[in-house]
Amino acid sequence: MKFVVLVKQVPDTNEVEVDEETGTIIREGVPSVLNAFDEFALNVAVDLKEKIDKEVEIIALSMGPPQAEEALNKCLAIGADRAILLTDKIFAGADTWATAVTLGRALKKIGEVDLIFAGQEASDGNTAQVGPEVAAHQGISQLTYVTEIEDFDPEVGEIICRKEIDEGHLMVKGDMPLLLACMPRPDFEPKIPNIREIMKAKKKRKETWSYEDLGGDEEDYGLEGSESVVIKTYSPPPKGEGIKIDEEPERAVEKLLRFLDEEGIL
Template identity: 45%
Template sequence: MKIIVCVKQVPDTNEVKIDPVKGTLIREGVPSILNPDDKNALEEALALKDKNPAVHVTVITMGPPQADEMLRECLAMGADEAILLSDRAFAGADTWATSNTLAAAVRKIGNYDILFAGRQAIDGDTAQVGPQLAERLDIPQVTYVQHFEIQGEEILVQRALEDGYELIKAKTPVLLTAIKELNHPRYMSIDGIYDAFREKEVKVWTLADLAVQKQEVGLDASPTQVKRSFTPEPKGKGIMLKGNTKEMVEQLVGSLKQKHII
């Protein structure tokens, strides 16, 4: 079985600030991390490999040269192969152009059974790249995966809903997007870290390596326009009620009546 996992290096959103003049993210000095949902996707692929050593796991990302370090983290966790799609032509891509680049890379890899991705990236929160990638590859997709089982040539998936879940059967090749409830990602091992940073190679593919035209990738192929980015105004502080239960209930009811809520 061959599994491809799409991952992304993202800024730690707890540290991100917005330039009040330009309205853009200030990335300087902000640490980058492996996108959390993508880590769940990778863990599920590695869990399948644990059960069957014949499973081959490839991780792929589109990004600048510094994404190499994130890919080596994936290798240290247990991935077999890592591919970095890096070219100035890819810069400024929205989800539409990103999925087109990723699809070209997946076609070049070929012969895959499962394509994993995280539900969404924490820097954009669009949850669009996975579904768009499946559409470009013309394969079935199941999003918000919280559990799945392989049953012969089919996969039985639990897709999370707000009030429960639905069971979906799909045939391979298939794209699955993972949520945090799917598993608990493992840590890098000492041997894995050594191999990832000393022994293994991260392949770098540029536009010239892919069967896609320059006008189909990057900023020129991105129809999305961001009008403004801003930090929401902080809300007022909450009110702390003190006393025993009866006294706090009386205070709460009195406050709600005063505000004409009840």
């Protein structure tokens, strides 16, 4: 069986600075890490592999600049068997659709894949679009907000997942091939690779694929292949301190109503 985990390297900071001219995130001097959502997805894939009595190859697939190899090294230490980095100047500036196209072409080149795991979103863009778009591009089903795999029957090709929704959770059944967009559980503690696993990862298969390897029209990729245009990227202005009503409930409601009335909200 073959599992592919889609991963992204993201800036390790909450205080992202934006280049005002280009509208892109300034990455220079900011340390990068494996996107936590993707790390969770990889952990789900590795746990599943350990549970099933079948030979499984886990491939970590990423699109990014050459330094994204660091994130893939971590994936190999955590338990991926093989890593592929899609890197080329032609891929640069891709929006979610062009990213999905690029990843999709790589998936075609990889061949038959049983399960695709993706993080629900990336902590830098937070679009939550790439996973579902890859599924659409591949013409396969998808389950989103997956927090746990409850049951998996590799012979029948059926998987039952726990999916978080606002009101609670759903147990959803899907048929392979399938894409799972994974959402870390609050109690999730990522696997910490030990020294032996890190050293073992050094010997695992790592590949770099460029435009030449994926083929197709150049205009399908990167900025040119993007359907959306970023007009402006900015940090929202901080919210004010707000008003705190610190009274007994009856008096507090009275005060609140008066305030809402005065402000013309009611």
